[in-house]
Amino acid sequence: MDSGASRPVTAIYPGSFDPVTNGHLDLITRASNIFDKLVVAVAHNLEKDPLFTEKERVEMLETATFKWVNVEIDIFDGLLMDYARAKKASVIVRGIRAVSDYEYELQMALMNRRLAPELETIFLMPDGKYSFVSSRLVKEVFTLGGSIEGLVPQFVIDRLKARVPTNGH
Ligand code: PNS
Numbered sequence: 288m289d290s291g292a293s294r295p296v297t298a299i300y301p302g303s304f305d306p307v308t309n310g311h312l313d314l315i316t317r318a319s320n321i322f323d324k325l326v327v328a329v330a331h332n333l334e335k336d337p338l339f340t341e342k343e344r345v346e347m348l349e350t351a352t353f354k355w356v357n358v359e360i361d362i363f364d365g366l367l368m369d370y371a372r373a374k375k376a377s378v379i380v381r382g383i384r385a386v387s388d389y390e391y392e393l394q395m396a397l398m399n400r401r402l403a404p405e406l407e408t409i410f411l412m413p414d415g416k417y418s419f420v421s422s423r424l425v426k427e428v429f430t431l432g433g434s435i436e437g438l439v440p441q442f443v444i445d446r447l448k449a450r451v452p453t454n455g456h
Pocket of ligand 1: 395
């Protein structure tokens with residue numbers, strides 16, 4: 288059997304990243320240490336109403352990940368599995384923070400497996416100190432005047448300050 292051991296492995300880490308958090312960056316660090324190449328793929332067509340445009344989300348990710356030579360930031364449209372095949376990836380990386388993430392992630396992983404059985408979804412856990420951090424909560428807390436220091440990079444806080452009318456910042 289061909290083990291494929293010498294083939295470089297490309298993994299895709301897809302998501303909304305609206306905006307990137309330190310939890311995402313923790314996961315990017317872990318995944319970039321495991322795989323030869325990691326493509327962080329910003330979803331283009333979201334039913335959600337993003338705060339930042341895809342270009343802004345990409346810029347923030349690029350700023351946050353410039354140190355990692357094997358990390359590429361990209362935008363994808365349509366089915367993730369079509370994109371992953373086009374990128375010649377063999378792994379999808381997703382983060383699981385708590386049991387509550389599991390059900391949604393399992394559904395997506397199994398649907399994706401049905402669409403592309405040759406691709407494997409791998410779940411990584413961020414550091415426990417980020418287990419409660421999500422882009423949604425970061426935006427909510429910031430908008431209501433709470434501190435999000437340590438949960439996102441400082442330049443993301445600066446971008447939020449420029450974008451969001453807040454109580455108390
Ligand atoms: O960060 P998110 O919002 O949880 O990421 C969800 C994302 C973008 C990974 C997911 O919605 C996705 O893959 N969308 C692309 C469209 C697609 O392939 N849908 C079928 C997934 S089973």
